[in-house]
Amino acid sequence: xxxxxxxxxxxxxxxxxxxxxxxxxxxxxxxxxxxxxxxxxxxxxxxxxxxxxxxxxxxxxxxxxxxxxxxxxxxxxxxxxxxxxxxxxxxxxxxxxxxxxxxxxxxxxxxxxxxxxxxxxxxxxxxxxxxxxxxxxxxxxxxxxxxxxxxxxxxxxxxxxxxx
Amino acid sequence: xxxxxxxxxxxxxxxxxxxxxxxxxxxxxxxxxxxxxxxxxxxxxxxxxxxxxxxxxxxxxxxxxxxxxxxxxxxxxxxxxxxxxxxxxxxxxxxxxxxxxxxxxxxxxxxxxxxxxxxxxxxxxxxxxxxxxxxxxxxxxxxxxxxxxxxxxxxxxxxxxxxx
Numbered sequence: 001x002x003x004x005x006x007x008x009x010x011x012x013x014x015x016x017x018x019x020x021x022x023x024x025x026x027x028x029x030x031x032x033x034x035x036x037x038x039x040x041x042x043x044x045x046x047x048x049x050x051x052x053x054x055x056x057x058x059x060x061x062x063x064x065x066x067x068x069x070x071x072x073x074x075x076x077x078x079x080x081x082x083x084x085x086x087x088x089x090x091x092x093x094x095x096x097x098x099x100x101x102x103x104x105x106x107x108x109x110x111x112x113x114x115x116x117x118x119x120x121x122x123x124x125x126x127x128x129x130x131x132x133x134x135x136x137x138x139x140x141x142x143x144x145x146x147x148x149x150x151x152x153x154x155x156x157x158x159x160x161x162x163x164x
Numbered sequence: 165x166x167x168x169x170x171x172x173x174x175x176x177x178x179x180x181x182x183x184x185x186x187x188x189x190x191x192x193x194x195x196x197x198x199x200x201x202x203x204x205x206x207x208x209x210x211x212x213x214x215x216x217x218x219x220x221x222x223x224x225x226x227x228x229x230x231x232x233x234x235x236x237x238x239x240x241x242x243x244x245x246x247x248x249x250x251x252x253x254x255x256x257x258x259x260x261x262x263x264x265x266x267x268x269x270x271x272x273x274x275x276x277x278x279x280x281x282x283x284x285x286x287x288x289x290x291x292x293x294x295x296x297x298x299x300x301x302x303x304x305x306x307x308x309x310x311x312x313x314x315x316x317x318x319x320x321x322x323x324x325x326x327x328x
Binding site: 071 | 193194195196198199251253254284287300302306308309310311313
């Protein structure tokens with residue numbers, strides 16, 4: 001680990017107008033962000049509520065983020081034994097801040113909880129995920145549909161057998 | 165409907181090496197296609213097996229496709245009453261064949277079964293889906309995670325209430 005990587009601080013992002021404004025710089029801006037904005041406007045959530053987003057600030061600017069959500073064991077279709085796991089999505093580093101280890105720092109943070117992780121990769125990012133220790137699952141159409149799932153298993157965890 | 169649109173023929177695609185070769189021209193080539201290729205190579209599926217893909221040929225060339233899969237009612241988290249529905253993904257028209265109504269023809273075909281349809285849109289395609297009569301759902305993180313779901317409801321069908 002280089003000095004630069006050691007200094008990286010992962011923060012749980014607050015849902016407020018400032019954060020949502022920063023989210024607009026990320027490519028994967030979608031219904032999740034729009035829904036947060038609506039909830040803020042309608043006072044369904046408070047300014048500064050905790051979100052499923054974690055991020056890295058660089059000189060007061062949000063430059064990397066991911067969304068992380070704990071799924072209940074009863075919905076686990078991937079891991080053996082069946083267990084609580086994380087869904088990780090919207091991992092993204094702004095163009096000018098890539099290749100500094102920010103993506104890796106976020107993934108390492110997610111791994112640090114010791115739970116298995118599932119993500120849905122774009123084909124171009126497969127190499128990154130493999131470097132992070134993620135593996136491809138056997139594609140099961142009923143379960144995976146339009147996704148390209150990649151998973152990370154902590155020690156002692158393996159994959160469920162699929163029907164296909 | 166113009167003459168051109170009337171003439172469009174939707175075909176259920178066969179899984180064989182020729183089809184898989186044509187799939188390589190589409191952007192959304194992923195684990196689903198790789199898994200089909202592997203199954204063919206290992207003789208798990210036969211050449212000419214029926215696939216979840218439907219497509220449109222133009223002068224013997226596959227120019228548009230979608231994947232369509234019937235989900236069992238017990239997995240339905242979107243529609244009211246809870247029912248069997250279609251998941252639609254990988255709707256794509258090759259660049260030189262866009263704006264000829266091929267995308268609409270595929271969606272109309274999917275609608276013709278009379279079952280509700282769910283798709284996961286990219287933000288840029290939202291306008292297209294709205295023109296096709298699809299609507300945004302209330303984002304529910306536990307259900308939707310990294311997706312941007314859009315749904316089409318036939319008459320008499322509405323949306324389930326979410327917790328959020």
